[in-house]
Amino acid sequence: MENIYLGRQPILDRDGNLNAYEVLYSQREKADSYAHNDFRSAMVISTILNKLGTNEILGERRAFVKIGEKFLLNDIVFTIPEQFFIFSLLEDVPMSERVVERLQQLRAKGFILALDEIMLDADTMQKYKEVWSELSYVKVNMHAPFINNHEIKGIIEQIEAKGIVVVGTKIEDEEKHEFARNLGCGLFQGYFFAEPKIFESKQYDPTQANILRLYRLLMEDTNIDEITAEFEKNHAITLQLLRYINSGIFHFQKKIASIHHVLVLMGRTPLAQWLMFMIYAKAVAKGGEVSPLVLMVENRTELMCLILKKLKPDAGSNMLGQAYFVGVLSLLDTIFGRKIEDILEEMHVDDMVKDALLYEKGLLGEIYVLVKDIEQFHTDKVALFEKKYNLQGAILDDLVLESMKQVTLFEDATKL
Numbered sequence: 001m002e003n004i005y006l007g008r009q010p011i012l013d014r015d016g017n018l019n020a021y022e023v024l025y026s027q028r029e030k031a032d033s034y035a036h037n038d039f040r041s042a043m044v045i046s047t048i049l050n051k052l053g054t055n056e057i058l059g060e061r062r063a064f065v066k067i068g069e070k071f072l073l074n075d076i077v078f079t080i081p082e083q084f085f086i087f088s089l090l091e092d093v094p095m096s097e098r099v100v101e102r103l104q105q106l107r108a109k110g111f112i113l114a115l116d117e118i119m120l121d122a123d124t125m126q127k128y129k130e131v132w133s134e135l136s137y138v139k140v141n142m143h144a145p146f147i148n149n150h151e152i153k154g155i156i157e158q159i160e161a162k163g164i165v166v167v168g169t170k171i172e173d174e175e176k177h178e179f180a181r182n183l184g185c186g187l188f189q190g191y192f193f194a195e196p197k198i199f200e201s202k203q204y205d206p207t208q209a210n211i212l213r214l215y216r217l218l219m220e221d222t223n224i225d226e227i228t229a230e231f232e233k234n235h236a237i238t239l240q241l242l243r244y245i246n247s248g249i250f251h252f253q254k255k256i257a258s259i260h261h262v263l264v265l266m267g268r269t270p271l272a273q274w275l276m277f278m279i280y281a282k283a284v285a286k287g288g289e290v291s292p293l294v295l296m297v298e299n300r301t302e303l304m305c306l307i308l309k310k311l312k313p314d315a316g317s318n319m320l321g322q323a324y325f326v327g328v329l330s331l332l333d334t335i336f337g338r339k340i341e342d343i344l345e346e347m348h349v350d351d352m353v354k355d356a357l358l359y360e361k362g363l364l365g366e367i368y369v370l371v372k373d374i375e376q377f378h379t380d381k382v383a384l385f386e387k388k389y390n391l392q393g394a395i396l397d398d399l400v401l402e403s404m405k406q407v408t409l410f411e412d413a414t415k416l
Helices: 038-052 054-058 069-073 075-079 097-108 122-127 152-161 174-183 206-219 224-233 235-245 259-266 268-284 292-311 317-329 332-336 340-345 351-359 362-376 379-388 395-415
Strands: 004-013 018-027 063-067 085-089 112-115 137-141 165-169 187-189
Touching: 004 292, 004 362, 004 395, 018 187, 054 395, 069 075, 069 097, 075 097, 085 137, 097 112, 152 165, 152 174, 165 174, 174 187, 206 224, 206 235, 206 268, 224 235, 224 259, 235 259, 235 268, 259 268, 268 292, 268 317, 268 332, 292 317, 292 362, 292 395, 317 340, 317 351, 317 362, 332 340, 340 351, 351 362, 362 379, 379 395
Parallel strands: 018 063, 063 085, 085 112, 112 137, 137 165, 165 187
Antiparallel strands: 004 018, 004 187
């Protein structure tokens, strides 16, 4: 795992559900190049996923993996487990007789194939004429210059008529998402779902307001009897909490039967953290699916705490709790449709957390910026952080992989 950056970006369907991932990887010395040594890069990804367990990293989903001509034509490609990956061919792979034959062989063996961010024009349609029947996906960069050509929608319709799903990539806001939908894309890659839509007059719905009230009581050291009474006024929240506490995730000797008992055994901070996730879950839940936004928050909280512990092994529970809350509060503006500074003003948030979220100040602010750079695969900025804190070798890679594993476990537990 030396000298490799690894990232995982979500791919969503038209209903906003998580459909697949793309695994991103690059060598530090060639951080933006897949064309150089693509064979080694692809093999490193395969090794990482299999070493840690593909189910733990991907869950029930497949991962798009970029591949070049060298890797494609090497027979070792047949050793990759076809049920976990979608091979996404780089645009510079020539459609030679050997390549066409290899794509046909892979498809016959059950591999799923895609084209990676190709140009869409008449020449492209001609270039791939012999392999359209072998392909399942075509990825298209929504920021590419050709995307505004008036003929693009018709070309996408031609591709989809062949039974191929078009994936719009580089989608970072709702405007681009709507543009891609109107073009006919069936899948969407990017973090547009985390982009807040700010409405100055928007109010919390009653459930959200109740959860925030409970959160404030917990964090303000309110008397336990007063907190218990407030919980008992909110029957739906109380029932969900009791179901959660008795689910098997915790290992108390006796079943929990009262909120007072929960507060004593669970503690204020873990209970407050659970309430924050309740806000996300209630705001975005649909059809029993775990929202990508919830998984993104879980990933942020995991990475915030993992990185802090690596930088400060002696960090106490208080600072780790602050790191957790930076992650969990970071997307509340998306949930509430209000500016994050306005939300934090109504909550009992200490200055370290507020400075990290609003001004990216202090160690927690630096870690918060790093987590966002990891999400966006800004490898040059990640490298600067590594250099500043002397994080040698694969330290950050290991933390990123561990966070992926924990998010998958979290999603599995949430579905129970």
